[in-house]
Amino acid sequence: MRSAEDLGGSHGRRLRRGVLDDGREVFVKTGAASDAFASEAAGLRWLGEVVDVPEVVEVGRDRLVLSWVCEEPPTPAAAETFGRALARLHRAGAPGFGAPWPGFIATLPMDNAPVDDWPTFYAARRVLPFLRMARLPASDVVLVERAVDRIAEVAGPAEPPARIHGDLWSGNVLWSGGSGVLIDPAAHGGHRETDLAMLALFGLPYLDRVLGAYREAFPLAEGWRERVPLHQLHPLLVHVVLFGGGYRDSLMDAVRRVSAL
Known part of the structure:
Protein backbone atom coordinates (compact mmCIF):
# COMPACT_ATOMS: atom_id res chain seq x y z
CA MET A 1 0.00 0.00 0.00
CA TRP A 68 -13.36 3.16 -1.83
CA VAL A 69 -16.86 4.64 -2.26
CA CYS A 70 -16.91 8.33 -3.22
CA GLU A 71 -19.89 9.77 -1.38
CA GLU A 72 -22.27 12.48 -2.51
CA PRO A 73 -25.26 14.23 -0.91
CA PRO A 74 -28.52 12.25 -1.01
CA THR A 75 -31.28 13.50 -3.29
CA PRO A 76 -34.95 12.54 -3.74
CA ALA A 77 -34.09 10.96 -7.11
CA ALA A 78 -31.28 8.91 -5.58
CA ALA A 79 -33.62 7.78 -2.79
CA GLU A 80 -36.16 6.54 -5.33
CA THR A 81 -33.46 4.73 -7.29
CA PHE A 82 -32.29 3.12 -4.06
CA GLY A 83 -35.84 2.06 -3.18
CA ARG A 84 -36.17 0.26 -6.50
CA ALA A 85 -32.75 -1.34 -6.07
CA LEU A 86 -33.70 -2.59 -2.60
CA ALA A 87 -36.88 -4.10 -4.01
CA ARG A 88 -34.80 -5.83 -6.68
CA LEU A 89 -32.44 -7.18 -4.01
CA HIS A 90 -35.28 -8.63 -1.94
CA ARG A 91 -36.93 -10.14 -5.01
CA ALA A 92 -33.68 -11.96 -5.81
CA GLY A 93 -34.45 -14.25 -2.89
CA ALA A 94 -32.39 -16.75 -0.93
CA PRO A 95 -32.24 -20.55 -0.66
CA GLY A 96 -33.73 -20.42 2.83
CA PHE A 97 -33.92 -18.47 6.06
CA GLY A 98 -30.28 -18.20 7.13
CA ALA A 99 -26.99 -18.29 5.24
CA PRO A 100 -24.13 -20.70 4.50
CA TRP A 101 -21.60 -18.49 6.31
CA PRO A 102 -21.28 -17.57 10.00
CA GLY A 103 -23.28 -14.49 10.92
CA PHE A 104 -22.00 -11.36 12.66
CA ILE A 105 -23.52 -8.01 13.56
CA ALA A 106 -20.78 -5.59 14.59
CA THR A 107 -18.48 -8.03 16.42
CA LEU A 108 -21.30 -10.15 17.84
CA PRO A 109 -21.76 -13.63 16.34
CA MET A 110 -25.14 -14.71 14.99
CA ASP A 111 -26.29 -18.22 14.16
CA ASN A 112 -27.16 -18.43 10.45
CA ALA A 113 -28.06 -22.14 10.47
CA PRO A 114 -31.09 -22.54 8.17
CA VAL A 115 -34.62 -22.76 9.54
CA ASP A 116 -37.71 -23.67 7.50
CA ASP A 117 -39.92 -20.71 8.48
CA TRP A 118 -39.21 -17.08 9.30
CA PRO A 119 -40.99 -16.80 12.68
CA THR A 120 -38.93 -19.69 14.05
CA PHE A 121 -35.73 -18.32 12.49
CA TYR A 122 -36.32 -14.85 13.90
CA ALA A 123 -37.11 -16.10 17.39
CA ALA A 124 -34.43 -18.79 17.66
CA ARG A 125 -31.59 -17.22 15.66
CA ARG A 126 -32.04 -13.51 16.27
CA VAL A 127 -34.18 -12.40 19.21
CA LEU A 128 -33.71 -15.02 21.95
CA PRO A 129 -29.88 -15.32 21.72
CA PHE A 130 -29.50 -11.57 22.19
CA LEU A 131 -32.12 -11.51 24.93
CA ARG A 132 -29.88 -13.94 26.85
CA MET A 133 -26.92 -11.57 26.39
CA ALA A 134 -28.76 -8.34 27.21
CA ARG A 135 -28.78 -8.61 31.04
CA LEU A 136 -32.23 -7.12 31.32
CA PRO A 137 -34.28 -7.22 34.53
CA ALA A 138 -36.24 -10.45 34.92
CA SER A 139 -39.54 -8.59 34.49
CA ASP A 140 -38.38 -7.25 31.11
CA VAL A 141 -37.23 -10.69 30.00
CA VAL A 142 -40.71 -12.09 30.69
CA LEU A 143 -42.31 -9.37 28.54
CA VAL A 144 -39.88 -9.94 25.66
CA GLU A 145 -40.48 -13.68 25.82
CA ARG A 146 -44.23 -13.09 25.64
CA ALA A 147 -43.73 -10.96 22.54
CA VAL A 148 -41.56 -13.69 21.02
CA ASP A 149 -44.33 -16.20 21.64
CA ARG A 150 -46.57 -14.06 19.41
CA ILE A 151 -44.20 -13.79 16.43
CA ALA A 152 -45.91 -16.46 14.32
CA GLU A 153 -49.30 -14.96 15.11
CA VAL A 154 -48.44 -11.36 14.18
CA ALA A 155 -45.82 -11.82 11.42
CA GLY A 156 -48.32 -11.37 8.61
CA PRO A 157 -48.67 -13.52 5.50
CA ALA A 158 -45.87 -16.02 4.94
CA GLU A 159 -43.31 -14.87 2.37
CA PRO A 160 -40.42 -16.68 0.69
CA PRO A 161 -36.91 -15.90 1.96
CA ALA A 162 -35.68 -12.52 0.75
CA ARG A 163 -32.06 -11.61 0.12
CA ILE A 164 -31.58 -8.99 2.84
CA HIS A 165 -28.79 -6.78 4.13
CA GLY A 166 -29.64 -7.63 7.73
CA ASP A 167 -28.21 -4.49 9.41
CA LEU A 168 -29.64 -1.77 7.22
CA TRP A 169 -29.45 1.34 9.38
CA SER A 170 -28.73 4.66 7.69
CA GLY A 171 -24.99 4.49 8.41
CA ASN A 172 -24.73 1.40 6.22
CA VAL A 173 -26.10 3.22 3.18
CA LEU A 174 -23.55 5.39 1.35
CA TRP A 175 -24.96 7.74 -1.27
CA SER A 176 -22.95 7.46 -4.45
CA GLY A 177 -23.59 7.26 -8.19
CA GLY A 178 -27.17 8.43 -7.87
CA SER A 179 -28.28 5.66 -5.49
CA GLY A 180 -27.43 3.98 -2.22
CA VAL A 181 -24.40 1.69 -1.89
CA LEU A 182 -24.69 -0.99 0.80
CA ILE A 183 -21.86 -1.58 3.27
CA ASP A 184 -21.29 -3.60 6.48
CA PRO A 185 -23.94 -6.25 5.86
CA ALA A 186 -25.17 -9.02 8.12
CA ALA A 187 -26.57 -10.59 4.97
CA HIS A 188 -28.81 -13.65 5.03
CA GLY A 189 -32.09 -15.02 3.80
CA GLY A 190 -34.70 -13.28 5.90
CA HIS A 191 -37.91 -11.28 5.84
CA ARG A 192 -37.82 -8.21 3.60
CA GLU A 193 -39.70 -6.12 6.16
CA THR A 194 -36.66 -6.46 8.44
CA ASP A 195 -34.53 -4.24 6.20
CA LEU A 196 -37.29 -1.64 5.90
CA ALA A 197 -37.86 -1.57 9.66
CA MET A 198 -34.14 -1.07 10.22
CA LEU A 199 -34.09 1.89 7.84
CA ALA A 200 -36.86 3.45 9.93
CA LEU A 201 -35.17 2.80 13.27
CA PHE A 202 -32.60 5.61 13.12
CA GLY A 203 -33.94 7.49 10.12
CA LEU A 204 -32.72 7.83 6.52
CA PRO A 205 -32.76 10.87 4.24
CA TYR A 206 -35.86 10.85 2.03
CA LEU A 207 -37.09 7.60 3.57
CA ASP A 208 -40.59 8.31 2.29
CA ARG A 209 -39.21 8.41 -1.26
CA VAL A 210 -37.31 5.15 -0.70
CA LEU A 211 -40.41 3.39 0.61
CA GLY A 212 -42.67 4.81 -2.07
CA ALA A 213 -40.43 3.60 -4.89
CA TYR A 214 -39.95 0.26 -3.14
CA ARG A 215 -43.68 -0.33 -2.80
CA GLU A 216 -44.30 0.54 -6.44
CA ALA A 217 -41.71 -2.04 -7.47
CA PHE A 218 -42.53 -4.70 -4.87
CA PRO A 219 -45.83 -4.12 -2.97
CA LEU A 220 -45.86 -4.98 0.72
CA ALA A 221 -48.43 -7.11 2.52
CA GLU A 222 -51.20 -5.30 4.36
CA GLY A 223 -50.24 -4.30 7.90
CA TRP A 224 -46.53 -3.90 7.23
CA ARG A 225 -46.34 -0.56 9.05
CA GLU A 226 -47.84 -2.08 12.20
CA ARG A 227 -45.23 -4.86 12.07
CA VAL A 228 -42.25 -2.47 12.12
CA PRO A 229 -41.72 -2.87 15.92
CA LEU A 230 -41.63 -6.66 15.50
CA HIS A 231 -38.70 -6.40 13.10
CA GLN A 232 -36.98 -3.87 15.35
CA LEU A 233 -36.81 -6.22 18.36
CA HIS A 234 -33.55 -7.78 17.21
CA PRO A 235 -31.61 -4.59 16.37
CA LEU A 236 -32.77 -2.96 19.60
CA LEU A 237 -31.60 -5.97 21.61
CA VAL A 238 -28.26 -5.78 19.76
CA HIS A 239 -27.94 -2.16 20.86
CA VAL A 240 -28.73 -3.06 24.46
CA VAL A 241 -25.98 -5.69 24.34
CA LEU A 242 -23.44 -3.38 22.70
CA PHE A 243 -24.22 -0.07 24.36
CA GLY A 244 -26.15 -0.81 27.54
CA GLY A 245 -29.42 0.18 29.09
CA GLY A 246 -29.79 3.45 27.22
CA TYR A 247 -31.71 1.51 24.58
CA ARG A 248 -33.91 -0.35 27.07
CA ASP A 249 -36.82 2.10 26.83
CA SER A 250 -36.91 1.86 23.02
CA LEU A 251 -36.77 -1.91 23.22
CA MET A 252 -39.57 -2.18 25.76
CA ASP A 253 -41.71 0.26 23.76
CA ALA A 254 -41.32 -2.03 20.73
CA VAL A 255 -42.18 -5.04 22.92
CA ARG A 256 -45.38 -3.35 24.09
CA ARG A 257 -46.36 -2.50 20.53
CA VAL A 258 -45.77 -6.09 19.39
CA SER A 259 -47.81 -7.40 22.30
CA ALA A 260 -50.67 -5.10 21.28
CA LEU A 261 -50.84 -6.33 17.68
Missing part, protein backbone atom coordinates in the same frame (compact mmCIF):
# COMPACT_ATOMS: atom_id res chain seq x y z
CA ARG A 2 1.40 3.36 -1.07
CA SER A 3 -0.25 5.44 1.66
CA ALA A 4 -2.87 5.15 4.39
CA GLU A 5 -4.98 7.65 6.34
CA ASP A 6 -6.29 6.68 9.77
CA LEU A 7 -10.07 7.09 10.00
CA GLY A 8 -10.40 6.05 13.64
CA GLY A 9 -11.95 2.95 15.13
CA SER A 10 -15.27 1.15 15.40
CA HIS A 11 -16.15 -1.89 17.52
CA GLY A 12 -12.47 -2.56 18.25
CA ARG A 13 -11.37 -2.33 14.61
CA ARG A 14 -9.10 0.22 12.93
CA LEU A 15 -10.39 1.93 9.82
CA ARG A 16 -8.14 3.42 7.15
CA ARG A 17 -8.35 4.99 3.72
CA GLY A 18 -5.49 3.77 1.57
CA VAL A 19 -4.00 3.95 -1.89
CA LEU A 20 -2.68 0.75 -3.43
CA ASP A 21 0.47 0.57 -5.51
CA ASP A 22 -1.67 0.54 -8.66
CA GLY A 23 -3.37 3.80 -7.62
CA ARG A 24 -6.70 2.37 -6.49
CA GLU A 25 -8.27 3.96 -3.42
CA VAL A 26 -9.43 1.45 -0.82
CA PHE A 27 -11.11 1.23 2.56
CA VAL A 28 -9.23 -1.01 5.00
CA LYS A 29 -10.68 -2.54 8.15
CA THR A 30 -8.33 -4.42 10.50
CA GLY A 31 -8.74 -6.13 13.86
CA ALA A 32 -8.29 -9.28 15.87
CA ALA A 33 -8.39 -12.52 13.86
CA SER A 34 -11.99 -13.52 13.37
CA ASP A 35 -14.44 -15.11 10.95
CA ALA A 36 -16.25 -11.76 10.84
CA PHE A 37 -14.23 -10.36 7.94
CA ALA A 38 -14.88 -13.42 5.75
CA SER A 39 -18.56 -13.26 6.71
CA GLU A 40 -18.80 -9.62 5.70
CA ALA A 41 -17.00 -10.32 2.42
CA ALA A 42 -19.33 -13.22 1.62
CA GLY A 43 -22.35 -11.04 2.33
CA LEU A 44 -21.05 -8.21 0.16
CA ARG A 45 -20.40 -10.54 -2.76
CA TRP A 46 -23.87 -12.08 -2.43
CA LEU A 47 -25.63 -8.72 -2.27
CA GLY A 48 -23.37 -7.44 -5.04
CA GLU A 49 -24.85 -9.96 -7.45
CA VAL A 50 -27.92 -7.68 -7.47
CA VAL A 51 -27.13 -4.18 -6.12
CA ASP A 52 -24.22 -1.77 -5.71
CA VAL A 53 -21.70 -2.66 -3.00
CA PRO A 54 -17.96 -2.02 -2.65
CA GLU A 55 -15.71 -4.53 -4.39
CA VAL A 56 -13.94 -6.97 -2.07
CA VAL A 57 -10.27 -6.42 -2.92
CA GLU A 58 -8.80 -8.67 -0.22
CA VAL A 59 -10.02 -10.51 2.84
CA GLY A 60 -8.14 -12.30 5.60
CA ARG A 61 -8.65 -13.38 9.18
CA ASP A 62 -7.53 -9.97 10.46
CA ARG A 63 -8.47 -7.57 7.65
CA LEU A 64 -10.89 -6.61 4.92
CA VAL A 65 -9.94 -4.38 2.00
CA LEU A 66 -12.73 -2.84 -0.10
CA SER A 67 -12.89 -0.43 -3.00
